[in-house]
Amino acid sequence: MRIAVVGTGYVGLVTGTCFAEVGIDVTCIDIDEQKIENLKKGILPIYEPGLKEMVLRNTQKERLSFSTDLASSIQGCGCEAAFIAVGTPPGEDGSADLKYVLAVAREIGRNMTDYMVVVTKSTVPVGTAQKVRQAIEEELEARGADIDFDVASNPEFLKEGAAIEDFLKPDRIVVGVASERAEKVMNKLYKPFLMNGHPLIFMDIPSAEMTKYAANAMLATKISFMNDIANLCEIMGADVNMVRKGIGSDARIGNKFIYPGIGYGGSCFPKDVKALIRTAAENGYRMRVLQSVEEVNESQKEVLFNKIDTHFKGDLAGRTFALWGLSFKPKTDDMREAPSLVIIQKLLERGAKVRAYDPVAMEEARRVLGETIEYGKDEYEALIDADALLLVTEWPEFRSPNFNVVSKLMKERVVFDGRNIYDAADLREKGFTYYGIGLKQKEQQLKETV
Numbered sequence: 468m469r470i471a472v473v474g475t476g477y478v479g480l481v482t483g484t485c486f487a488e489v490g491i492d493v494t495c496i497d498i499d500e501q502k503i504e505n506l507k508k509g510i511l512p513i514y515e516p517g518l519k520e521m522v523l524r525n526t527q528k529e530r531l532s533f534s535t536d537l538a539s540s541i542q543g544c545g546c547e548a549a550f551i552a553v554g555t556p557p558g559e560d561g562s563a564d565l566k567y568v569l570a571v572a573r574e575i576g577r578n579m580t581d582y583m584v585v586v587t588k589s590t591v592p593v594g595t596a597q598k599v600r601q602a603i604e605e606e607l608e609a610r611g612a613d614i615d616f617d618v619a620s621n622p623e624f625l626k627e628g629a630a631i632e633d634f635l636k637p638d639r640i641v642v643g644v645a646s647e648r649a650e651k652v653m654n655k656l657y658k659p660f661l662m663n664g665h666p667l668i669f670m671d672i673p674s675a676e677m678t679k680y681a682a683n684a685m686l687a688t689k690i691s692f693m694n695d696i697a698n699l700c701e702i703m704g705a706d707v708n709m710v711r712k713g714i715g716s717d718a719r720i721g722n723k724f725i726y727p728g729i730g731y732g733g734s735c736f737p738k739d740v741k742a743l744i745r746t747a748a749e750n751g752y753r754m755r756v757l758q759s760v761e762e763v764n765e766s767q768k769e770v771l772f773n774k775i776d777t778h779f780k781g782d783l784a785g786r787t788f789a790l791w792g793l794s795f796k797p798k799t800d801d802m803r804e805a806p807s808l809v810i811i812q813k814l815l816e817r818g819a820k821v822r823a824y825d826p827v828a829m830e831e832a833r834r835v836l837g838e839t840i841e842y843g844k845d846e847y848e849a850l851i852d853a854d855a856l857l858l859v860t861e862w863p864e865f866r867s868p869n870f871n872v873v874s875k876l877m878k879e880r881v882v883f884d885g886r887n888i889y890d891a892a893d894l895r896e897k898g899f900t901y902y903g904i905g906l907k908q909k910e911q912q913l914k915e916t917v
């Protein structure tokens with residue numbers, strides 16, 4: 468079986484490589500010539516655990532190849548499906564910008580020679596597959612070509628940092644189709660991934676498109692809800708870690724995705740929540756819950772900075788802050804909508820200095836932040852003479868540092884833990900002033916004043 472995957476970013480590259488891994492012949496296509504040249508040499512554009520080895524293995528076995536030429540990847544080569552996996556960034560009004568998706572659809576229409584299923588893998592609003600169909604039909608008509616084709620919607624649910632595992636062993640695969648022929652092709656493609664009993668759920672195309680937004684919106688809602696609860700815990704003298712365990716053991720609620728923190732980031736939750744709100748507004752409906760989800764998230768990104776500002780009584784100019792973790796979450800180099808960016812910007816605005824360390828995102832951070840901050844060679848170097856440590860991304864290597872070394876390196880022993888990964892009592896015993904998210908700050912303050 469042969470397929471083409473257009474767009475070799477986080478989703479396209481993982482999708483193409485995982486399909487190749489199960490024996491399908493895949494061509495990954497991108498308009499970025501440098502990216503394709505690098506991929507041909509085994510240099511990956513992104514950091515994703517296990518991906519490089521898998522790319523190399525499958526290119527060596529000649530099941531996976533890279534090209535900038537979409538035409539030759541779909542013409543007369545028995546290509547049964549073309550996946551569109553390009554970006555759908557937010558436009559100015561929050562709606563998903565479909566120009567990249569539709570540009571690919573048009574190119575497919577200009578070049579296809581035989582029946583194929585054109586699959587939208589990108590996250591796109593309801594109605595997009597229909598627009599893809601129309602774009603292809605217009606191009607075929609302009610060519611005077613009478614070629615049968617189908618469109619399908621196959622949203623992707625992988626998480627960065629665990630993308631391969633998520634793709635190979637998905638909780639479910641959702642496919643929206645409008646014909647039996649398309650269903651057959653998609654069934655054949657995904658059969659190898661169904662060995663573990665995970666369901667392949669076929670549905671109509673609009674429902675598949677909506678499923679993706681509903682999933683991300685629900686996950687974002689869980690996070691904002693917990694952040695709201697965490698903030699209230701702090702005010703009332705409760706401990707959100709206890710509350711999290713208390714509610715998470717109810718199977719109806721579940722113990723996953725209820726960790727409070729400094730707001731959700733990344734390329735998807737922020738943009739997809741905005742896009743769904745926008746879609747609803749365009750159709751005369753107000754997504755009241757999601758508007759609040761977004762509002763809570765925006766203010767949550769400032770929570771750590773506000774704690775810092777309060778602790779230092781507004782006197783931040785000239786101080787040095789060590790920041791551990793720059794990427795929006797561990798195991799990725801992705802800096803898109805990372806809460807670290809908000810914290811850094813606020814500290815710099817107040818005349819403070821930031822020295823950061825991240826195991827893999829420093830190159831990407833340099834691209835975004837330039838030399839506005841300093842970069843440590845490792846987590847300990849970032850701490851030298853720092854007024855406080857800010858734990859921003861919970862990379863495994865930050866979980867149990869040697870706090871004796873930490874305290875010797877720092878000017879002041881203050882820790883602001885944006886992910887609640889440290890034991891508050893233990894750190895306080897070691898002489899640190901410790902701030903987490905939603906912890907018993909009130910009781911602590913009371914104790915301190917007695």
Ligand SMILES: NC(=O)C1=CN([C@@H]2O[C@H](COP(=O)(O)OP(=O)(O)OC[C@H]3O[C@@H](n4cnc5c(N)ncnc54)[C@H](O)[C@@H]3O)[C@@H](O)[C@H]2O)C=CC1
Nearest residue numbers: 474475476477478497498499553554555567589590623627
């Ligand atoms: N990043 C993630 O974890 C997930 C992303 N998604 C969705 O998947 C889509 C892609 O996201 P990412 O992979 O993160 O994007 P990305 O920005 O990492 O990659 C997109 C790629 O498409 C290429 N491209 C743009 N126009 C093209 C064209 N005309 N022809 C060929 N290539 C073209 C770009 O050069 C880039 O390499 C988005 O809609 C996103 O919402 C869905 C699930 C997970």
Ligand SMILES: O=C(O)[C@H]1O[C@H](OP(=O)(O)OP(=O)(O)OC[C@H]2O[C@@H](n3ccc(=O)[nH]c3=O)[C@H](O)[C@@H]2O)[C@H](O)[C@@H](O)[C@@H]1O
Nearest residue numbers: 623624625626627690724725726728731732733735795796
């Ligand atoms: O559509 C997408 O692109 C993807 O978006 C998310 O994946 P991702 O953004 O890679 O990362 P997550 O692990 O979901 O984390 C998102 C954000 O939520 C935060 N988060 C997550 C979980 C939690 O309990 N608390 C919390 O604050 C993380 O720190 C991070 O900033 C979804 O989890 C994927 O299913 C989806 O495919």
